[in-house]
Amino acid sequence: MHEAAQENPFPDSRVLGEGPRPHPWLDPVLPLLGRWQGEGRGEYATLEQGFRYRQEITFSHDGRPFLCYEARAWLIDESGAAVRPSGRESGWWRVTPDATLEVLLAHPTGIVETYVGRAAGAECEMETEGVARTPLAKEVTGTRRHYAVRDGDLTVTQFMAAVGQPMQRHLTARLRAVPTL
Numbered sequence: 001m002h003e004a005a006q007e008n009p010f011p012d013s014r015v016l017g018e019g020p021r022p023h024p025w026l027d028p029v030l031p032l033l034g035r036w037q038g039e040g041r042g043e044y045a046t047l048e049q050g051f052r053y054r055q056e057i058t059f060s061h062d063g064r065p066f067l068c069y070e071a072r073a074w075l076i077d078e079s080g081a082a083v084r085p086s087g088r089e090s091g092w093w094r095v096t097p098d099a100t101l102e103v104l105l106a107h108p109t110g111i112v113e114t115y116v117g118r119a120a121g122a123e124c125e126m127e128t129e130g131v132a133r134t135p136l137a138k139e140v141t142g143t144r145r146h147y148a149v150r151d152g153d154l155t156v157t158q159f160m161a162a163v164g165q166p167m168q169r170h171l172t173a174r175l176r177a178v179p180t181l
């Protein structure tokens with residue numbers, strides 16, 4: 001005999017004023033809350049040429065002192081037309097009372113990253129403490145990220161040390177807040 005499914009009584013919210021009240025420790029990262037979409041450019045020393053992509057990022061919370069994070073990107077051509085799915089990641093942004101960030105991100109490419117960073121004035125900076133890789137994953141040894149919300153835009157930059165290369169820029173994107181579904 002199957003029990004009837006129940007509506008989760010503790011839904012996530014990505015809109016301020018809807019759902020649970022954000023935990024006070026989340027104050028420094030509240031500007032990130034919501035759904036963002038925009039375009040970025042990528043590069044790396046091992047690649048013959050750069051690339052363009054669109055990316056969608058959502059940040060939500062359930063009243064506890066962490067954000068639920070999800071990001072999906074797809075490559076686009078010069079005219080902006082979609083080419084193929086690309087980088088995808090999900091994880092948790094834990095925030096402490098002194099605005100230290102502890103971030104966990106998992107990638108379908110066999111990589112799990114743990115970061116430590118800081119949130120201040122609508123900007124977040126973080127650097128990897130650890131990178132774990134499955135046997136077939138590419139050799140990524142460290143990553144640095146910067147997120148900034150300014151005038152309704154979210155800019156995201158990512159530097160990476162990987163495949164024998166020193167830390168260098170891989171991604172830069174500018175996203176705008178979009179209405180939640």
Ligand code: HEM
Pocket residue numbers: 042044046047051053055073074075086087088089107111138139140143160162163170171
């Ligand atoms: C917006 C997200 C991302 C996009 C659009 C993106 C896109 C790309 C593209 C187009 C390439 C060239 C190879 C290919 O065509 O697939 C590439 C290479 C690579 N990316 Fe990313 N990437 C993203 C995020 C990441 C992240 C988060 C990591 C690390 C955790 C990463 C690590 C790498 C590595 C290691 C390579 C291979 C370099 C090489 O072997 O030459 N990427 N990326």
